[in-house]
Amino acid sequence: MKNLGNMLKQAQQMQQRMQEMQARLETLEVEGQSGAGMVKVTxxxxxxxxxxxxxPSLMSADEREVLEDLLVAAHADAKQKVEAAMAEEMQKATAGLSLPSLPGGLKLPF
Structure with a gap:
């Protein structure tokens, strides 16, 4: 019974930390760039x-394809940074909690 109480307490702590993490992610802004900073995506x-x-030098018809490629690359750069920030926030949210493990070493998110 004590073990169940501990699990419920940890679940409540996890829920609070996840809410705090969501709030931090709402305010976080990450910039990705490509073309040596010629294109930036936030x-x-x-x-x-x-x-x-x-x-502005990319705003000509001759540079259209280059600009399109640079936009995709800048977005990919920013997305990778967002994913890294999310992983870091998740690690903070679960720090110190002893989460039950599933087969294969996976942990439950509560």
Whole structure:
């Protein structure tokens, strides 16, 4: 019975930490860039696109394909940074909690 009480307490702590993590991710902004900074994309911590900045030299018809490629690359860079930030926040949220393990070493999120 004591073990069940501990599990419930840990579940409550985990829920609170997850809510705090979600709030931090809402305010987080991550910038990705490509073309040596000629294209910059800013994403929220949840991956929503917030801003795009494009160097004026890329605003010609001749540079259209380059610009398209640089936008994709800048978004990929920002997305990777968001995923790293999310992983870091998740690690903070679960720090110190002894989560039950599943076969294969996977842990339950409560």
């Amino acid at each position: 994403l929220s911590g949840k991956g929503d696109l917030r801003r795009v900045a494009i160097d």
